[in-house]
Amino acid sequence: MATVHHWSGLEAHALRRALRMSVRVFAEHLGVAVRTVSKWDKLAAATEPRPDTQAILDTALARADAAVHLRFETLLSESGRTNAAGLRRVTAGGPRMWDYESWTDDLDRTVVALSRQNFASASSLLTRWISRWRPLELDDKGLYLFARSTALLGDLQRDQGAVLGPLSAQHSYTGARSVFTQLDIPRRVAQLDLSLAVVVEMSGKLEIAARNYETLAVDDRLSRRDRARARLWVGTALSKDGKHDYAARVMQAATREFEDLTEPEDWSVAHQKLALAHxxxxxxxxxLHFIDIARSSQVADSPLQRVRLDTAHGHILLSDRDTRDDGLLVLDQAAKVAAQYGLVHQLRSIEGIKAMSEGPTGLRRR
Incomplete structure (x- = not known):
């Protein structure tokens, strides 16, 4: 199998033909304009896709099956551009095509396991591949899958509360970022920058996290949705740092963006964050108004999101003497779910909220 180091219109055209797609279908498949695909077909090696589009083509080729890879290599060979395209083949000691297919399938299964906070299953799926080969044994496709695996390992560690140290989300995200930088996939690098900013926030460095989020909120390497998330998280960091009024204004802007994008899950989470800022x-x-919206509009029903939503709700109820007992009940239930699924960071947050409420300034009247 082959991977492309640098795409031109020629390789993009070969991939379209290998996938047996029309110009319009290929454009929809990649999420680019029809005129862009037509330009690749017309100008061939005389034009080059933009860096972010190169990453999209990388992904399309990586997801293609063995028959598509064979047709792709044959088309490039017939064009006399195989070497010029910078293609590499898997060496005898590295993964085979069926390994890559199994690896890709396992990554899809890992994403599902993480969404359900099934950490044992996710860890087993990831370590199976990460420990199997060293990066030097992998071609570009293998490195791409290795980096994706390492980034997902970071997500697992983050959700478990392992933020800093040699076996932490920070370490995994940094490693994945290094590989994506080597592969020259700027979109993935920016996504890892966003994940590392979350780690900074979770470690308590709120001002630094807010600055990092602000930079990423206008970073063209990221999708519009990811930029909106960065804007929301600016508000989250500011609110944690006591700048609640300004945080709420920033969050409102992100909420409107999620509404425009028709992202109901992010829209619901934004209202949860707004509730805490208020x-x-x-x-x-x-x-209470915003947390009621978040609770009634909740789309995702993962244990982690339920715990986050109940923690926010309990925190608000605990802030009023009249609803203190209700708040404690909600927090206790959230703590049970967090303990059941190994959500250590959420458990710490719940205990911190309870401890803070016992102080002289912990309760307020409406």
């Missing part, structure tokens, strides 16, 4: 500002009526 709670921090002492506006419990506003906080």
């Amino acid at each position: 709670r921090g500002a002492g506006d419990l009526t506003g906080a």
Whole structure:
């Protein structure tokens, strides 16, 4: 099998033909304009896709099956451009095509396992591949899968509360970022920058996290959705740092963006964050309004999201003497679910909220 180091219109045209797609279908498959694909077909090696589009083509080739790879290599060979295209083949000691197919399938299964907080299954699927080969034994496709695996390992470690240290989300994200930088896939690099900013926030460096999020909120390497998430997380970091009013304004802007993008899950999470910002500002009526919206519009029903939503709800209820007991009940239930699924960071957060509520300034009146 082959991987492309640098795409031109010629390789893009060969991939379209290998996939046996029309110009319009191929454009829809990649998420680019029809005129862009037509230009590749017309100008061939005389034109080059943009860097972010190169990453999209990398992904399309990586997901293609063995028959498509064979047709792709044959078409390039017939064009006399196989070497010029910078193609590499898997060496005898490296993974085979069927290994790559199994690896890709396992990554899809890992994403599902992580969404359900099935950490044992996700860890087993990831370590099976990460420990199997060294990066030097892998071609570009193998490195891409290795980096994706390492990034998902970082997600697992982050959700388990392992933020810093040699066996942490920070370490895994940094390693994955290095490989994606080597492969020259800027979109993936930027996504890892966003994940590392989350680690900074979770480690308590709120001002630094807010600055990192602000930079990423206008970073063209990221999708519009990811930029909106970065904007929301600017508000989250600011709110945790006590800047609740400004945080709420930033979050409102992100909420409108999610509405425009028709992203109901992100829209619901944004209202949860808004509720906490209003709670921090002492506006419990506003906080209850936004948390009710988040609870009624919740799309994802993963244990982690349920715990986050219940923690926010309990935190708000705990802030009023009249609803303190209800808040404690909600937090206790959230703690049970967090303990059941090994959500260590969420458990720490719940215990911190309870401890803070016992202080002299922990309770407020509406």
